[in-house]
Amino acid sequence: MSTVTETHEPSTHTGDKHVLKPERSNLGLMRPDHNKSVLVDWLTTVDHKKIGIMYGAIALFFLLVGGLEALIIRTQLAFPENDLISAQRYNQLFTMHGTTMIFLAIMPLNAAFFNFLVPLQIGARDVAFPRINSFSLWAFVAGALVLNFGWVLQALEVMGLFSASGPTAGMNDFVPSMGWFGYAPITGKEFTGAGTDFWIMGLQILGIASLSAAMNFVVTIINMRAPGMKMMRMPVFTWMTLVVSLLIVFAFPAITIALAQLMFDRTFGTSFFVTAGGGQPILWQHLFWIFGHPEVYILVLPAMGIVSEVLPAFSKKPLFGYAIVVFSGAVIGFLGFAVWSHHMFTTGLGKVATAAFSLLTMAIAVPTGVKIFNWVGTLWGGRVRFAPPMIFALGFVWMFMMGGFSGIMHSSAPADAQQQDSYFVIAHFHYVAIGGIFLAVVSGIYFWLPKIVGKMWKGKLSTWVAIFATVGLNVTFFPMHFLGLIGMPRRTHTYLEGFGWETYNLICTIGAYILAFGILLLVVDIIRCIRSGEPAGDDPWDARTLEWATTSPPQVYNFGRTPVITARDALWEHKHGPENRRIQYEEDDGHGIHMPSQSWMPMIASLGFVPLGLGLSLKQAGVPYMGYVAIFGLFMISLGIALWAIEGPGGYHLHPEEEK
């Protein structure tokens, strides 16, 4: 790497970035650096901040899509024997609602925060592998496209323009309809059509995106910390990113294998999950939940990280028990791999296994509780300021606690036998997902958007967002506890009158619309902030961590000179601590800041997943020539990676000090 940069150095060493010119890569092609076209610049960017913003924007889009799906579901259930949508459409909507929210909304929202914040929080110039970062983003986009492509086919089918032939002839479900955890054998060829293939390919691609991003962050956090940023000085959010990245690295292989086996079952006639061929459907559940339970923590730990940043900032106090919060996060991550079968209490595990998983599930409540205690401890004795991020963070603590309590109820396996697969479970995980994760993410948006766009929030719309979101979520999901306990099973597209479910369902539906309105207000507020906010300044909240020490928005190189960290809560100590805890900066050696070159190749490689995934899925639906399309996709991926390797990393130098 160094040899290449050395050769390019003289041409850029002019001290003025306006004369920076793109170089030719080792392929002889012009690199897309310093491109005047905004579109090209964003498509080829390797800047972690731009990638983070794109993750965030796409995730917010899918949050609205998933929310719309939820609204249709709730509208269908508002009245007994309602026939707004068919059973099949309903099943597709709840499948896609779950899959979308988990893989296309919450995970990428978390990824947006990882990307934007982690290098800033540890004082790095970028992530360890900027081009892999770009690859992860576009692979995520490719997976999202493949996963949702079924809607196009389904629309064609409704218009009478398409019907399946070939391996799935006679099946007319082109949007996944087997539930987000896709229990075998309903994912088999005799029960579901090409929708399942889109789902398999989509998730497989999203898994590749997540894995590459996770490894990137593990390497970044371990290797790229600024001098003095010891592990136990890292912001808790960065710590949680590290834990989550490790969880992804260990958890995703399980679902990768399961999906590959399922694909083989459907495409090549193997029998991993087919009883008639000696397979075991229950194997899927084990593999899925060995991934699926850590996945729950993959979703929630970043939220805990966000809240662990926001609460101290608005209490003017360090996080209570930093080490224990960090350690309990790691323990949660570890124990997360030991509780998967609590999703399977009703599958006939046997007494000993049921007891073991019951006890382990109770055990995982301890580190989770510890976090809550420490957040309360952070508030205690502080000076609590009800700024917008704080309101949502406090809401998180409260709502997450409620989700945690119903979680404890589930941990008692015999009690869970009544709750499993009923609306009680729906209530539980939505309190965790919306009351917990979503509120924390909104808190994070309110906290960091001024850093991201350099503009401050206008007015008090945030209060209304908080009111509508919290009221909406409670009105929607609190009655579901009762609904489940009086016998309403989940995933039912309609219900008979006379079971006492009518009132609850109607209230839930009304609540869903209140919640939706709150989310709409959030979008409005974000747009208002971006369009017409006042300049935010570097540190609008009197915050604590390193990202607030640089400009808002940060320069492309993050820090003009590498910061030298002397304490945890580096900026806070810098502002309010003793003299010897100031942030120092390394001397400028005249070498400049080495920036990575932008590249088309990661995007070309990852978008190759689109023809690959669509080709293999459409082949299942009997569309001709799709095998060739899939092969073209493979070729595109290989080509992208090969050219990426050959083109060389490139790079150029910036000299911000001289510009001043």
Place this chain on the structure above:
Amino acid sequence: MKKLTHGLTRFTSLALALLAIAFFGGCDVNTRMSTFDTKGPIAETQLDLFWLTVWVTTFIFIVVGGVFLVAIVKFRERPNDTSPMPAQGHGNPLVEIGLIGASVLLLVIIAVPTLQAIWYTHDTPTDEHSKLGNWYPGEDLAEGSEDEVLIIRVIGYRWWWEFEYPQLGINTANEMVIPSGRAVHLELRSVDVIHSFWLPRIAGKVDLIPGRANAMWIQAGDNFASWAEKSGAEGSELELQTAYQKYLKDEIHDYYYGQCAEYCGDSHARMLFRSTAVSDDEFAAWVDSQRVGHTAPEGKSWDEWYAAYDSNPELLTGDINEGAKVFMGRGKCIACHAVTGNPRAVGVAGPDLTNVGDRLSIASGWLNHHTEEDVLDEEKQYDNFVKWLKHTDDVKPGNLMWKSKGNGIGELIDPEDPEKIKLLTDEEINYLARYLQSLK
């Protein structure tokens, strides 16, 4: 800030009001599938545990939530606050260890009864009271089953339930009959995808998984011993037995609602079932009627009826005979359905229709025909049969009876347009409904 506090107060009161509506608006939790209205030791154990978890978590909620609220009120930033920076405390190991210890203790309170309940609800009891030989008043038990409890093999199909009684040699569908106060062992099987057996007032779920032999036990009401212990009743053996029978009659003999709880495809929402808990004698009588099955219409023997049917069907007249002819002939019903007694109705792909006219619902519990008091409403029953036969696919989208048009009822395909199914005429369907009603 004042505005904000105002907003928060408003929000809180609004939220509380709505929660109150949610809670009290549907206050009646003793509904048909309520896990609160338990009738049997398993559901009761599960409910007790549930309440225990509620109390423990409520306690934590009040303590932690209370401290949390105090913290944000007491330590909120006040306008024009000039006090010095709050003390920069980093935590307190003793507090942490104390809280961890306390949490573990609270969890132990839940854990111990949980373990007991796991063991209790898992193994089917082998008490003398429940052994078939000791209570079953009928005859013809399969060999060796006197020392076993009643076994019912529950088989899940998309989207209906088969209930087989191997020790008694009978088979029924969608409405199972169980003796009150006796433990029943359920063997759970599935022929296609995963289903889950949920009879909320009697027991929580266990899944029916293809390729896997799952089992559970259920019991409607207490057995004599635990009833005697709980009620504390005293008196002679005879008085106690009478009181126990009265308890069963008043509180346990009932028509229970159940439903598939694991997503199983298009009509998952319509895969319900029923369970009738009856006295020992009623149970034996029901078994006998299942064993005997049905004679041909008008009380004829089947030999006689078939002789007429095969030679000159025109001679068989009247609604029931017409319906029977459709059932055996153009309807092709017997290709998939069995009716005990009828030597030609031995299909196995669909629900057994023996005594289907006695059941209070069809289409696996989706179409109900009973009064508020769970008494058969014949007019509604007729309408339901007609609705089911005419609009099978609307009542249960994707069901096999509809999809199998190319197989079992192939004659019904319109030769002009093979895609189109030539349905039975309205008249034929009405006859068929009358015939099905007569199966009781």
